[in-house]
Amino acid sequence: MKKEVIFTEEAPKAIGTYSQAVRAGDTVYLSGQIPLDPATMELAGDDMETQIKQVFDNLSAVAKAAGGSLADVVKLNIFLTDLVHFPMVNQLMAEYFSEPYPARAAVGVAALPRGVGVEMEAVMVLG
Structure with a gap:
């Protein structure tokens, strides 16, 4: 099966050492x-709501570059350094x-890259 690397400036x-996403057949794995x-390439905002929205916007941009949208996502993994923010993730997820x-x-983790609170x-499956 041929793999296609997905990249967007958005x-x-x-x-x-990874790609924004890789498509294998009709399945796209978004990093x-x-x-x-x-x-x-700086942290978006000082508050968790802005940061969660930025993560959804980033995922949406990569999904679009792969020829899909968040509506095509079949599995979402959420990593939070503080699970107190989980209700906010749920609320904002309903907007996307x-x-x-x-x-x-949704997994509580000790730390994330660049000291952020959410990843x-x-x-995504296309077709």
């Missing part, structure tokens, strides 16, 4: 996105996704 550039502004919602996991990755 999402932060990879800050390591973890943190709340970086793609134009500046509609039913049927993707399968999802999300997704699996």
Whole structure:
């Protein structure tokens, strides 16, 4: 099966040895996105709401570059350094996704890249 690397300037550039997403057949694996502004590569906002929205915007941009949208996401993994923010993730997720919602996991972690409080990755199926 042929793999296709997905890249867009509308999402932060990879800050390591990975691609923003990789398409294999009809499945697209979106790498973890943190709340970086793609134009500046700096943290977006000082508050968690702004940062969560930026992560959803970044995932949306990569999904679009792959030929899909967040509506095509079948699995979403959420990583939070403080699970107190989980209700806010749920609230904001309703602004970006509609039913049927993707399968999802939310995991509390000790730390994330660049000291951010949230990271999300997704699996999308096209076609």
